[in-house]
Each structure stands twice: as C-alpha cells, then as structure tokens.
Amino acid sequence: MTQSVVRQTSVTEAHAAIVGSGSRRRWILLATGLVAALALPWLVYPPVAMDIAAMALFAIALDILIGYTGLLSFGHSAFWGSSAYMTGLIATHYGVPFPVAVVGGAVFAMVLALPIAYLSVRRSGIYFAMVTLAFGQMVYFVGYQWSGLTGGENGLQGVPRRFFGIELVETESFYFYYAALPILLLGMWAAWRIVHSPFGRVLVAIRDNTPRARALGYDVEKYKVIAFVLSAGLTGLAGGVFAISHGFVALTTLHWTTSGEVVLITLLGGIGTLWGGILGAFLVVMLADYLASSGFDGIDLVTGTVFVLVVLLFRRGIWGTVHHQWLTWLQRRTSPRRTQADADPAGPRP
Amino acid sequence: MKSMHIRAGAAAMTGALLLGACGGGPGASGGDFTGGKLVLAVLNDQSGVYKDASGPGSVKAVKMAVADYKKKYGDAAVVDDIEVTSADHQNKPDIANTKAQELYERKGADIILDVPTSSAALAVATQAKNHHKLFIDVSAATTQLTGARCNKYTFQWAYDTYMLANGTGTTVTENGDKNWQLIYPDYEFGQDMTKSFTKAIKGAGGTVQGAIPTPFPNDNFATFLTKAGSTKPDVIGTMQAGGDLINMVKQFNASGLKEKGIDLAVGLMLITDIHSLGVDQFAGTMFTDPWYWNMDKETRAWADRFQHETGTRPSFEHAGNYSAALQYLEAVQRAKTDKADAVVGELAGKKTNDVFLHNGEIRAKDHLVIHDTYLARVKKPSQVKEDWDYEDIVTTIPAAKAFPTAEESGCSM
Numbered sequence: 001m002t003q004s005v006v007r008q009t010s011v012t013e014a015h016a017a018i019v020g021s022g023s024r025r026r027w028i029l030l031a032t033g034l035v036a037a038l039a040l041p042w043l044v045y046p047p048v049a050m051d052i053a054a055m056a057l058f059a060i061a062l063d064i065l066i067g068y069t070g071l072l073s074f075g076h077s078a079f080w081g082s083s084a085y086m087t088g089l090i091a092t093h094y095g096v097p098f099p100v101a102v103v104g105g106a107v108f109a110m111v112l113a114l115p116i117a118y119l120s121v122r123r124s125g126i127y128f129a130m131v132t133l134a135f136g137q138m139v140y141f142v143g144y145q146w147s148g149l150t151g152g153e154n155g156l157q158g159v160p161r162r163f164f165g166i167e168l169v170e171t172e173s174f175y176f177y178y179a180a181l182p183i184l185l186l187g188m189w190a191a192w193r194i195v196h197s198p199f200g201r202v203l204v205a206i207r208d209n210t211p212r213a214r215a216l217g218y219d220v221e222k223y224k225v226i227a228f229v230l231s232a233g234l235t236g237l238a239g240g241v242f243a244i245s246h247g248f249v250a251l252t253t254l255h256w257t258t259s260g261e262v263v264l265i266t267l268l269g270g271i272g273t274l275w276g277g278i279l280g281a282f283l284v285v286m287l288a289d290y291l292a293s294s295g296f297d298g299i300d301l302v303t304g305t306v307f308v309l310v311v312l313l314f315r316r317g318i319w320g321t322v323h324h325q326w327l328t329w330l331q332r333r334t335s336p337r338r339t340q341a342d343a344d345p346a347g348p349r350p
Numbered sequence: 351m352k353s354m355h356i357r358a359g360a361a362a363m364t365g366a367l368l369l370g371a372c373g374g375g376p377g378a379s380g381g382d383f384t385g386g387k388l389v390l391a392v393l394n395d396q397s398g399v400y401k402d403a404s405g406p407g408s409v410k411a412v413k414m415a416v417a418d419y420k421k422k423y424g425d426a427a428v429v430d431d432i433e434v435t436s437a438d439h440q441n442k443p444d445i446a447n448t449k450a451q452e453l454y455e456r457k458g459a460d461i462i463l464d465v466p467t468s469s470a471a472l473a474v475a476t477q478a479k480n481h482h483k484l485f486i487d488v489s490a491a492t493t494q495l496t497g498a499r500c501n502k503y504t505f506q507w508a509y510d511t512y513m514l515a516n517g518t519g520t521t522v523t524e525n526g527d528k529n530w531q532l533i534y535p536d537y538e539f540g541q542d543m544t545k546s547f548t549k550a551i552k553g554a555g556g557t558v559q560g561a562i563p564t565p566f567p568n569d570n571f572a573t574f575l576t577k578a579g580s581t582k583p584d585v586i587g588t589m590q591a592g593g594d595l596i597n598m599v600k601q602f603n604a605s606g607l608k609e610k611g612i613d614l615a616v617g618l619m620l621i622t623d624i625h626s627l628g629v630d631q632f633a634g635t636m637f638t639d640p641w642y643w644n645m646d647k648e649t650r651a652w653a654d655r656f657q658h659e660t661g662t663r664p665s666f667e668h669a670g671n672y673s674a675a676l677q678y679l680e681a682v683q684r685a686k687t688d689k690a691d692a693v694v695g696e697l698a699g700k701k702t703n704d705v706f707l708h709n710g711e712i713r714a715k716d717h718l719v720i721h722d723t724y725l726a727r728v729k730k731p732s733q734v735k736e737d738w739d740y741e742d743i744v745t746t747i748p749a750a751k752a753f754p755t756a757e758e759s760g761c762s763m
Contacts, residue, residue, distance in 0.1 A: 045452070045455075045456055047448070047451060047452075152537070152538075153443075153469050153537035153538055153566075154443060154468075154469040154472055154473075154537075154538050155443045155444060155447075155469065155473065157443075157447075157472060157473055157476050158476045171480075173455070246444070246447060246448065247447075247476070247480070248443070248444060248447040248473060248476075250442065250443050250444030250447070252442065252444050253444075293452075
C-alpha cells in the first residue's frame with residue numbers, strides 16, 4: 001500500500017517540477033510558514049508550540065526515508081530518544097549552552113544510526129520496518145536497564161536549559177521557543193536541501209526503481225545508509241530540542257509508540273511532501289493537547305480514528321491531497337481541453 | 351548560586367508586573383493573591399491502576415477541605431475565590447512533568463497535591479523547585495522526596511518506604527519470621543522498598559535470603575513464587591502494589607506455599623486492595639497503615655462524610671489529601687498570601703493534629719510530615735461487621751519511631 005502511495009506522490013512531485021510555476025508559489029508558502037512559526041507561541045501555549053516544531057522536524061526527517069527513499073523506518077524513536085538522553089546528559093554534566101548539547105545529541109544519534117543503517121538496508125519493505133523496530137527496541141531496553149546513566153523508569157530529571165546566561169530564555173518557555181526555533185528551521189532547511197539535491201534525486205530513483213538505479217551504477221546500499229544517517233541526525237536535532245524544552249527525558253522517548261506516532265504524523269500530513277510533516281505535527285500535537293486538557297481519556301482512540309479516516313479519504317495525506325488538487329486545477333486552467341485523466345497518473349510528457 | 355539570585359530577581363519582577371496587571375486583585379479580603387484567587391491542583395492517576403486508591407476521590411477530599419476552610423473562617427477568610435482543579439498523569443513521569451508545568455504556568459496553580467507513583471512525584475518535585483511553587487506529595491512513597499532529592503517547596507505528607515518497612519519488616523521479624531525472601535517490582539518504588547525492608551529486617555535480627563525483581567506491571571508471579579519458596583523462608587515479603595498486588599496474593603494463595611508454613615507479608619496495602627479482592631484472600635496479613643477510617647469517632651465521622659460524597663470509604667491517601675489541603679489553607683490564612691515562600695514558612699516546623707495527622711509534625715529540616723502510624727491486621731471474614739470493616743489496629747507506632755530521623759533522611763536544602 002505504502003508503495004503505491006509513494007509512487008503517486010512521486011509523480012505529483014515530478015509534475016510540479018515540470019509545470020515549473022512552483023517557484024513563486026514556493027516563496028509564498030515559505031513566507032507563510034515562517035510567519036506561522038514565529039506567531040505560534042503567541043497563539044498556543046509555548047511548550048506545546050515547541051513540541052509542534054520539534055515533532056515537525058522529526059516527521060520531516062522521517063519523510064526523507066519514507067517519502068523520498070521508500071524505506072519505512074519503524075525504529076526512529078531510537079534516534080529521537082538517544083539524542084534526547086545524550087543532550088540531557090551533556091547539558092547536565094558539562095553546563096554548556098543548550099545548542100551545543102543538542103548538536104552533541106544529534107551527532108550521537110548519527111553515530112548510533114550508522115551500524116543500524118548498515119545492517120537494516122539489506123532488507124526492504126516490511127522486513128526493513130521490522131528490523132528497524134527490533135533495533136529500536138534494543139536501544140529502548142539498553143536505556144531501561146542502564147538506569148545508572150539514564151535514570152531508568154524515573155527518567156533523566158532536571159535537565160538545565162543554559163543559554164549564555166540570558167535569564168529570560170533559560171526560565172521562560174516563550175523566549176526559549178525563539179532561541180530553539182532556528183535550530184529546527186536549520187534542520188528543515190537541511191532536509192529540503194537534501195531532497196532537492198542531486199543526491200535526493202538519486203534517492204527518488206532508488207525508491208521508484210531500485211534495479212534500474214543499480215544498473216545505472218549507483219551504489220544503492222551506500223545511498224540508503226547515507227540517507228538513513230542524515231535522517232537520524234535531523235531526528236536527533238529535534239529530539240535534543242524536545243529534551244531541553246521539557247527539562248526531562250523519559251523512557252517514552254525511546255519507546256516504539258514514539259516511532260509509531262511520528263509515522264502517523266508523516267502519513268497524516270502526506271509523505272514525500274515535507275510540508276506535510278509540519279501540518280501533521282501541528283494537527284496531532286494540538287489534538288492531543290486539546291483532548292488532554294478537556295479531560296478526555298481516549299486520545300489514542302481519536303487520533304487512531306482520524307488516521308483511519310485520512311487513510312480512507314485522503315490517500316496522499318492531507319497536504320498531499322491538497323497539493324494534488326491544486327496541481328490538477330492548475331493543469332485544467334492552463335490547458336482547458338485536457339481531461340483530468342491525462343493530468344493524473346502519468347503527467348505530461350516532455 | 352549567582353544564577354539563583356538573578357532568577358529570584360527575575361521571578362520577583364515578573365510577579366510585580368503580574369500584580370500590576372491585575373490591579374492588585376479584588377482586595378475584598380485584604381490578602382495578597384496572584385490573580386485574586388487561590389488554585390489547588392490535584393495531579394494523580396484518574397484512569398489506571400491507582401485510580402481507586404486516590405484518583406477522583408482525592409479531588410473530592412480536597413474539595414471537602416476547601417469547604418471546611420470556608421465554613422470555619424467565613425468572612426474572615428483571607429481569600430474567597432478558591433479553585434480546585436485536577437489532571438491525570440497516567441503514572442508516567444514525563445506526563446507528570448508536563449502536566450505539573452502546565453498546572454503551575456497555565457492554570458495558575460499555587461499548589462500541586464497527591465501525585466502517586468514515585469518517579470512521577472520526583473519529576474513534579476523538580477518542577478516545584480523551578481517554579482518556586484508548593485508541592486505536597488501524599489501518595490508516593492520514595493524516601494528521595496524528602497531525602498537526597500528534597501527541596502524547599504516539596505513536602506511528603508502521608509508515608510514513605512522507610513515507614514512501611516520499619517513497621518512491617520521489624521514487627522514481623524520480631525514475631526518470629528526470621529528468614530525472608532523479597533519479591534519486588536523493578537522500578538523506583540520497588541527498589542526503594544527492598545532497600546528499606548532489608549535494612550529493617552537486618553536491624554531486627556532477621557536475614558534476607560534473596561530479593562527477586564519482577565517486571566512492572568506483571569501478571570504471572572508463579573515462577574517468582576516458586577523461586578522464593580525454594581529456599582524455605584519463614585516469610586515472603588511482596589512489594590507489589592495495586593493491581594499487581596492483587597494478582598500476587600491470588601497466586602500465592604493458590605501456590606500451596608501457605609500450607610508449607612510460609613507466610614506472606616505485604617509492603618504496601620491499601621484498603622481499596624482488600625476491598626477489591628475480598629478479606630478472605632488477605633485474612634491475617636500484617637501491614638503498616640498510616641491511617642484507618644474506623645480508628646475513632648473523629649475518623650469515622652469524616653469517613654461518613656466522604657462516603658456520602660463518593661459512595662466508598664476513604665483510603666489513607668484520600669484522608670491524607672484532605673489533611674494536606676486543610677493544613678495548606680490554614681497556612682495561607684496565617685500568611686495572608688499565596689506567595690510560596692511565606693506559606694512554606696508557615697508550614698515548616700508546625701506541630702498539628704487533624705483527622706489524618708495524629709501527633710503530626712511538619713518537620714522543618716526535610717519537610718517530611720511525621721505522625722503516628724499503625725500496625726494493622728486484616729480481619730477474618732467472620733469478624734467483619736459491616737462493609738469496609740476490614741482492619742484490626744494491633745499497635746500504634748509513635749511518630750518519632752515510625753519515620754526516619756532528619757539526619758537519616760540525608761536532606762540538605
């Protein structure tokens with residue numbers, strides 16, 4: 001199922017590149033997104049805004065794998081959580097400003113990702129998902145058993161939030177948001193660069209037709225490993241910011257449910273779109289926050305139902321569907337005699 | 351140290367700005383209150399394994415304390431607008447951490463009460479310390495709250511693992527069960543309980559033959575029981591709590607160990623556990639109880655009120671929450687403000703009695719609340735005269751003996 005969705009989206013992407021009117025629209029989108037990111041802590045409770053931003057980068061990082069490389073990783077909590085712990089430990093023991101700790105966490109996540117990626121990319125499809133899930137669980141149990149370092153069930157408590165002695169950032173969540181946002185935006189920019197670089201094009205080629213990419217001389221496994229490690233690094237950036245924001249690292253960050261949540265966010269927003277991750281994170285985190293403060297227990301029930309509805313009604317995810325509709329409309333406007341069928345699966349031939 | 355001063359300064363400035371923005375509050379009662387009102391928040395398990403023991407019942411108990419405060423002071427009360435709010439932490443430390451931050455910042459809570467599950471309580475204690483707001487823990491047992499991880503704004507009201515171990519471990523050993531096997535859930539509470547029990551048992555001249563960790567939560571205890579029984583101990587001490595304890599006791603009773611003359615001692619037992627499993631399953635079990643609803647006329651009268659409100663008899667955690675909220679309100683009344691430092695000053699060192707605290711003292715040095723506790727025995731089914739009539743109080747353990755001394759706590763604020 002994932003496969004077919006992936007393929008359709010890729011066509012949409014290619015279509016967008018060919019239509020070429022995307023440039024101006026992209027700037028408008030970017031400006032809107034930036035304004036929304038800056039306005040967010042005015043509109044929602046700042047720690048929740050921080051969660052949305054961190055989850056958005058997490059989903060985008062995962063989308064590099066799911067959407068652009070065709071690898072469904074079900075063990076990304078390993079990188080999110082291990083970076084969170086490493087960031088927390090660095091911040092606690094060395095008293096460095098938090099961005100340094102976050103970068104340290106992200107580097108650690110990449111180092112951890114290297115052997116995992118090397119072993120996992122030998123399989124694809126559901127087997128890849130299961131292997132990454134197994135690695136994720138292994139990391140979880142290391143975190144659980146090594147309680148001298150991680151605090152086990154108690155978690156890593158009282159992680160400090162140092163920022164060059166600027167008191168407002170260190171104590172007020174509102175100002176902390178603006179201090180941490182650049183790190184996340186940088187991560188998102190990096191993700192955008194990765195998927196739009198020649199390297200990213202190779203990833204798409206591998207996703208769409210692995211044997212052909214191999215026949216063209218690309219070292220498929222190497223590309224997959226690099227994509228995996230880069231994705232883990234960006235995940236680590238997000239996880240580190242999350243840890244500093246909460247001042248606390250719990251075992252949940254390593255738990256497989258966290259991997260599941262981010263897969264859900266990515267699919268909900270629409271895979272292979274990057275923007276979808278942001279939209280998905282906003283919806284899921286806001287929904288969870290709204291339900292939690294309304295005193296309703298069945299958060300998972302509601303998010304699960306929403307997920308099922310989205311999969312049934314919007315096969316491309318919310319962003320993917322809107323994007324697709326927009327393209328179809330554009331297509332019809334520019335060449336009114338064409339039918340929608342032409343515009344859809346194959347796209348115009350050059 | 352330096353950063354602390356700056357932080358305090360910033361907090362004071364923020365406070366002043368807030369007060370300015372609020373125009374000083376209604377001022378009708380002459381007190382100095384943020385936003386013109388006092389907010390008490392109950393953070394506990396509203397849906398999981400500890401729901402019955404504290405849960406919504408504790409929220410009710412806190413509301414009863416507010417009603418009593420209003421009735422007692424009437425127009426002389428320093429604050430009229432008192433709000434009670436609650437949140438569910440699902441026994442997870444990360445959720446407790448986020449919720450505590452939200453309660454202090456978003457809901458303007460002046461105090462957080464209850465918080466079962468030791469790991470969650472430790473997270474809330476850190477938030478209390480960072481926000482300079484009060485936290486009175488009632489339902490979590492770890493000695494760290496008022497020991498190594500103590501802070502100025504955190505109080506431990508009802509009990510701790512030292513008290514449970516000291517009562518049960520010492521008494522059972524002295525009564526002749528010298529050789530112990532311990533079975534404990536492998537997380538903060540179980541680990542802390544095992545440490546405390548081992549110390550108490552050795553202190554009373556007994557030996558611990560083995561301590562067996564189990565996953566938490568867990569359904570099947572058969573293998574652990576067989577392993578514990580293999581060394582032929584006099585008694586097996588179980589540190590399981592809530593739903594796990596119920597499974598453990600059922601399986602112990604079915605295992606045939608009882609017939610071999612091996613007793614079962616329970617680390618932490620709540621009346622709600624006895625109620626859900628039935629007295630016959632527990633009959634004769636000795637345990638330490640901080641409070642029992644049917645001890646005297648006063649506790650019984652309060653329990654009647656509680657039952658009228660909720661339909662069940664109160665556990666000691668319910669009564670503890672009532673007592674904590676009541677003493678907090680009294681301290682606010684004396685301090686005439688909701689400012690945490692002033693209220694902490696009024697609470698610390700206070701000696702008091704209420705329906706829950708008998709010979710109580712809020713110890714200034716580590717903020718552990720010491721009070722008389724009780725060694726209880728579960729009644730036989732034939733002795734039960736009414737619903738919830740489950741316990742015989744065997745002896746009273748005086749406050750000074752029941753809890754660790756301030757030196758033993760190892761707290762430095």
